[in-house]
Structures are given as C-alpha cells and as structure tokens.
Amino acid sequence: MIQLFLLADIWLPIFHAWPWSFSPWARLLSFFPLVFCIAVVYRATRVRRAEELPTGVFLTFMNMVLFMGGITVGLYLLYMLLLNTA
C-alpha cells in the first residue's frame, strides 16, 4: 500500500505543483472554462430535461462574459478618468 502512495507522490499530477507560466492572456483565458462550467451547472438546476440545456447554457455563458466584460471595461474607464482628473 505504501508503494502505491509513493507512486502517487511521483506520478499524480495533482500532487505536485507545476511551474506553470501564466501570462496575462493565460489568466484571461482561464476565465472562460470557469464561466462555462458555472453556466452549465446553473442552467442544469433550472431545466426539466437535459435536452433543454444547450441553448440555455449558451445564453447564460454569453450573458456572463459580455456583462462581466462590460463591467471590467467600465471600471477601467472610470479608473482612467479618475487618474486623469486627479
């Protein structure tokens, strides 16, 4: 049993930390799978049958991306405005 655990120590990719290099674009891109999974789970709690999911997930995903993007842009513009007027 201990040999299995030692094997896990070497091989399990989740056990060790990896030196991922996360560029700013990579950080932004990591947002999309997260939002997609949230959209899937949220919509799955609202549908009567699994067949109703695709349209709902697409709409929720686009809503979340567009609105969060809009909030980001809006806050950035506000920040730039405050910087320039200060």
Next chain:
Amino acid sequence: MAEPRTSIDKLLQTAVAGWLVPGGGHFVAGQKKLAWIFFAAITFLFVSGLVLGGMKNLINPATNRWLFMAEMGIGGYTVPLLLINNAVGEIRPADLARQDYLQNVDPQVYLKYVAPYPAADVAYIYLLTAGLLNVLAILDALTRIQTGGLPTYYREIARSEGRGS
C-alpha cells in the same frame, strides 16, 4: 393535490450521494443525464484547480480554512485527498502555515508542492467554485427527488411559459 412526501432515508441517500460524487444525488433521483453533466462540469473544475495549484497547499485547512470549507462541498474528493496529503510527500500540510518552517524550508522542496502566483490564484478560484457549485447541485437533487424530477422553480417556469405562449 398534495405531493407525496419523500422519505427521509431517500433524501439522505440523495444528499450523501451528491456530497460524495458530483451528480451522485441526481443519479439517485433517476436523472442520469443531468448527473453526468454535473459530474463532468464540477469534476473538471476541481481537477483543473488541483493540477494548477498542487494538492499540498490547496487541500489544506491549515493554510486556508475557508477554501477548505468550500472544498468540503465535494467531500468524496476532498476527504481522501486530505488523507493522502497528510500521509505522503516531503512537506506536512500543517507546516505550510508555520512562519518558522517557511523561513527555513528548502525552496526546491517548497516549489515542488506549492504553486506560485498567479497559478495559485486561478487554482483557488477553480476549487472554491467547484465546491460551492456542488452544494448547489446537491440542493437541486434534493428538490428533484421531492418533485419527481422537476427543477426548483418549476412553478415559476410553468407560469412564465404560460404567459409566453
């Protein structure tokens, strides 16, 4: 007409199954397709978070108890991983919360198990979200088993569809 009451045993089975495996509650409730969908979405987030951040620091109540509480939303994943975490590896999870240990630890050993910023940030968010989404999934499963497969707001959905048609 009053809906027949679901037994406490059945509700407990659903809740425990959902807590052990994402989608397990829906499987018990007979919603197999939805069970697979919950399983895939939540497990993907959980495993991605661990791959990005490493287990020692992330499944660790000593370094971040709130994250750990959120991860306990998927007890079937978190508890075994916590046990493995404490059993193997060159670092004890509790040591990662001690300042004296962090000041003296070999950086090569430390970096083998703890991801730096920003990977750790992304990992935290993925794991937190996975755990909390599973709580939502368990509640949905409990509703569906009581309503014969209908979602939480089935009356409101029916009403809005009636208005739309």
